[in-house]
Amino acid sequence: MKMTEGVEWTAHACALLAALPPGIGLPANALAEFHALAPAYMAKHMQALARGGVVESVRGAGGGYRLARPATDISLWDIVEAIEGAEPAFRCSEIRQQGPCVTPNGDFRKPCEIHSAFGKAEMAWRAHLKSVSLADIATEVTRKSSPQKRAAVTVWLQEKLA
């Protein structure tokens, strides 16, 4: 069970967008270039993020994608939901309702113990991802960057935003 590359790619792209001045965006091409990723796939993943309401496109100078909300209001879960969808990882096809020992008076209104346990595990996973905002990540990334790294990013951004 694996998430697609799109989660990694867009999480890093959004961390970069979170560090830009308010209202400023970057095109998908530039977001791909920043991590040397395939532009066509990055464009597809950013479109999914836009459909999920995490980013929005801006036209004109300084255009491209920008965060649709303040970075404090966007969590890692929002990114996962936009890329992977909101379906739980556990696949339940209600097999308890099939087979030779199913009785006519069976009560299947509540999920079974197995389904419930996987549901609680899923909620614990999501709760952690919801607790981490893009602002948290951008702050930590910036704090841990060397002065050389920060200078390189500044020069690159000035070129892209010119």
Added chain:
Amino acid sequence: MKMTEGVEWTAHACALLAALPPGIGLPANALAEFHALAPAYMAKHMQALARGGVVESVRGAGGGYRLARPATDISLWDIVEAIEGAEPAFRCSEIRQQGPCVTPNGDFRKPCEIHSAFGKAEMAWRAHLKSVSLADIATEVTRKSSPQKRAAVTVWLQEKLA
């Protein structure tokens, strides 16, 4: 991101095995029949469980698969690990080490913030699955079964174990 049907199928199969008298097993065919599942796929999934050390095969009368340990010592995580493997769901390809702004003095020994956050979420998910044993599930399933359901299962088992 979805787990395979094998997790649902084998979790229910193991809950049934957990309710059998100690040492007694059931063939994969019978485990498939109990929930009206495709026998060939069930056989494949039970082989994965055996390779993962969750069940073991027993020859002869009362043979088939039985739990390899007491049901109190087998968790839902053990089943997921046997079927899906132990790789985390978040795919990290270290894209932070690529691109025009990577500096020669970059320190990549520790995982980045994004990787760490997904790692903690994964651990929260696994911790919950590890906290639920097959014994917990079998106890609850039995407690909630109607007398008719329990009687149907007893008759079916007597036939299979004869």
